[in-house]
Amino acid sequence: MNFKKYFRTALAIVFSTVALSSCVNKDEWDTPPINCNNKFDKANISLADFKAQAPASGYKLITDDQIFDAYVVSSDESGNFYKTISFQDKPSNPTVGLQIEVDRASNYADFPVGSHIRINAKGLRLGTDRGTVKLGSVDPNYAIGRIPGSLFSKYISGVCNGSQLDIATITPLDLPNLDAAKQDKYINMLVRVPNVQFSDFEQGKTFVQQNPAVDTERSITDKNGYTTVLRNSAFSTFGSTKLPSGNGNITFVVSKYNVNWQMYIRNLNDIQFNGPRVQECSSLTATGTLADLKALYPANETNTIQITTDMVVEGYVSSSDISGNIYKTLYIQDKLENPTQGLTIITDAVNMYAKYPVGTKVTIKAKDLWLAKVGGIVQLTNKNTNPTTGEVTFALTDQKLNTNVLKSCNQPTTPIVPFVVNSPSSITADMVGALVKFERAQFTKQALYNTLGTLNGWANPGVTTNREFDFFAADRTKAGSIITRNSPYSTFAFLNLPTGNGSLMGIISSFNGTLQLYVRDLNDVKMTGERYAENPPKGGTDINFLGAFTENFESYPITQSAPYLEVFPKYVNAPVEGNRYWQGRTFGGNKYIQLGANSGTGPYETYFIVPVNFTAANSIKFDVNIGFFNGNALKVFTTTNYTPLGEINPANLTDITSAFTIPTTPTSGYGTFQNAGTYNFPAGLTGNGYVMFKYTGNGQGVTTTIQLDNIVVQ
Numbered sequence: 001m002n003f004k005k006y007f008r009t010a011l012a013i014v015f016s017t018v019a020l021s022s023c024v025n026k027d028e029w030d031t032p033p034i035n036c037n038n039k040f041d042k043a044n045i046s047l048a049d050f051k052a053q054a055p056a057s058g059y060k061l062i063t064d065d066q067i068f069d070a071y072v073v074s075s076d077e078s079g080n081f082y083k084t085i086s087f088q089d090k091p092s093n094p095t096v097g098l099q100i101e102v103d104r105a106s107n108y109a110d111f112p113v114g115s116h117i118r119i120n121a122k123g124l125r126l127g128t129d130r131g132t133v134k135l136g137s138v139d140p141n142y143a144i145g146r147i148p149g150s151l152f153s154k155y156i157s158g159v160c161n162g163s164q165l166d167i168a169t170i171t172p173l174d175l176p177n178l179d180a181a182k183q184d185k186y187i188n189m190l191v192r193v194p195n196v197q198f199s200d201f202e203q204g205k206t207f208v209q210q211n212p213a214v215d216t217e218r219s220i221t222d223k224n225g226y227t228t229v230l231r232n233s234a235f236s237t238f239g240s241t242k243l244p245s246g247n248g249n250i251t252f253v254v255s256k257y258n259v260n261w262q263m264y265i266r267n268l269n270d271i272q273f274n275g276p277r278v279q280e281c282s283s284l285t286a287t288g289t290l291a292d293l294k295a296l297y298p299a300n301e302t303n304t305i306q307i308t309t310d311m312v313v314e315g316y317v318s319s320s321d322i323s324g325n326i327y328k329t330l331y332i333q334d335k336l337e338n339p340t341q342g343l344t345i346i347t348d349a350v351n352m353y354a355k356y357p358v359g360t361k362v363t364i365k366a367k368d369l370w371l372a373k374v375g376g377i378v379q380l381t382n383k384n385t386n387p388t389t390g391e392v393t394f395a396l397t398d399q400k401l402n403t404n405v406l407k408s409c410n411q412p413t414t415p416i417v418p419f420v421v422n423s424p425s426s427i428t429a430d431m432v433g434a435l436v437k438f439e440r441a442q443f444t445k446q447a448l449y450n451t452l453g454t455l456n457g458w459a460n461p462g463v464t465t466n467r468e469f470d471f472f473a474a475d476r477t478k479a480g481s482i483i484t485r486n487s488p489y490s491t492f493a494f495l496n497l498p499t500g501n502g503s504l505m506g507i508i509s510s511f512n513g514t515l516q517l518y519v520r521d522l523n524d525v526k527m528t529g530e531r532y533a534e535n536p537p538k539g540g541t542d543i544n545f546l547g548a549f550t551e552n553f554e555s556y557p558i559t560q561s562a563p564y565l566e567v568f569p570k571y572v573n574a575p576v577e578g579n580r581y582w583q584g585r586t587f588g589g590n591k592y593i594q595l596g597a598n599s600g601t602g603p604y605e606t607y608f609i610v611p612v613n614f615t616a617a618n619s620i621k622f623d624v625n626i627g628f629f630n631g632n633a634l635k636v637f638t639t640t641n642y643t644p645l646g647e648i649n650p651a652n653l654t655d656i657t658s659a660f661t662i663p664t665t666p667t668s669g670y671g672t673f674q675n676a677g678t679y680n681f682p683a684g685l686t687g688n689g690y691v692m693f694k695y696t697g698n699g700q701g702v703t704t705t706i707q708l709d710n711i712v713v714q
Helices: 003-019 047-051 149-155 290-295 398-404
Strands: 059-061 067-072 084-088 097-103 116-120 125-129 132-136 156-158 190-198 216-222 227-232 247-253 271-275 312-317 329-333 342-346 361-365 370-374 377-381 383-385 392-394 405-407 435-443 465-472 478-486 501-511 514-518 525-529 549-551 572-577 583-587 590-595 603-613 619-627 634-639 674-680 688-698 705-713
Touching: 047 067, 047 097, 097 149, 116 149, 149 156, 190 271, 290 312, 290 342, 361 398, 377 501, 398 405, 435 525, 465 501, 478 501, 590 603, 603 705, 688 705
Parallel strands: 097 132, 342 377, 478 514
Antiparallel strands: 059 125, 067 084, 067 116, 084 097, 116 156, 125 132, 190 216, 190 247, 216 227, 247 271, 312 329, 312 361, 329 342, 361 405, 370 377, 383 392, 435 465, 435 501, 465 478, 501 514, 501 525, 549 705, 572 603, 583 590, 590 705, 603 688, 619 674, 619 705, 634 688
């Protein structure tokens, strides 16, 4: 007898028998009798009927003995599956699949692919978790928990075939294309699709991004143009292997994460790409422009219309749905730089970033597609009728994208130069869909902070959220405000908004005339610089420090109607909180400045700053008038520690308000100007400095109107 060979064989049988909860009758090496005993009684429910109990949301606790048989189709031997086992109801032509969550690794050693298993689900939870029906343990932190390794054999066991584990040959379910695989009924089943290859832009890459290795999705496409992604674990043994460049069959376990399809191979034997690649592009010549295409929609039309013109247009992909903030929408623009036209394409596809990377030139065959106007913007779409229910929907399906929105063979993917926005007027409705950039942007305080004073995320849970930002000209004057439109399903939805100033890019959109920006991912956001004043100081361009002067505002072009003058070059008009400035006003032939909080929202704090040569000056006086008094709103300060147009530090101010008499009437209507008194500068106050008139009010509190005139320094 070859004792060594016999010993290895017997030992393997013993280990296998332990996994099957069977036993060896006695410790003898001579022809040891082995009894494979099935741990559980025979199945009392089919896998299909068992899975059908799963609620649409949440979970169901299984409280009775529900026993079903299944066949393992996954394998964690290569490390691409982790602490989960996928199985289906039959070795071939399966009808249903399911996965069980387990807190143990190397499951392939006990249950290799094809293992006939039997599960008693009593005490486990069955439910839908992130788009997939799963079976797992009761867990205080998760709806579907992982079954502890110590309890694993309580719920799952192999089925005997004589004295050994019953291992069947699994025949992958053959599907015609990748689109067919993206159906819930195939989740956790082993399928095979022909004529598949890795997408063009994936060529030369490895299965897993390296240095450092991270879980990586790689796009695959078939001869019909349908696409999906392979999800590859950073711990897989093949992660550093280069992707095959050919075309052929691929076998994978179907999986889904929320709404996103992601397929898992078990090892590299699942990929047989030995044939030549299929071309993924079009050489059609454009017969019209994006403007021509949108012009096919009549100005006064309100319904969706079909395109009957044989028109071909070209554009460059500007959007990316990689983060999930842009969903089932593809945006393109007419040029790589300085675009004049954009186009919104409504689709029923996800993960389009894989097939249409930013900068990809695409050719669109428009005939027989449809145009619609939504929120005032013409969009490209398609009409779909469900043959069973008759339900009509409008979107380009994967199939329509593959046949009508084709990558160009004539130009490789090229970086897009974002259009720099300097003012709202530089963006037109024609540009919706283009990539734009705001070079000096910051989120408003109202956008940044919630009512508790803590930082907001990009989106609130469960709802698409608007966050307003301001953008500024090179001189730091505010140029305009726009909202970002943020999905709660994006990868950055609940990360804090950036508090600084800097560049912000995204796809410009519009809804009923309101501009919106869709950030593609956080690479579009570089807002780490110092914040600008949200309502920056005005004036201050002709500062002169004088020891004697009179300001009666009669030299300024002040009008009786809006817009009211807010820029006084010799002085600084500086809001610290809120967006209200001291304004030039006129009444009865007299000119003056005025500020109030009536009809406002939130607090207001604004300074009117007057430069003074304190060494040469002796005193200051001014006239004041009050309107609709309901609280003190005016204070007066001196300082020698202020930089024109810079930040105002209250610690550097000396309050001289008590030297003046500020009226507290009338409470209705306006009074008349009267002299507030004179303040004599103390001997120790010398050099160049400022007298500051500070208005403090609130739209929900003190709204008193203050009018100032005849400021005299002498």
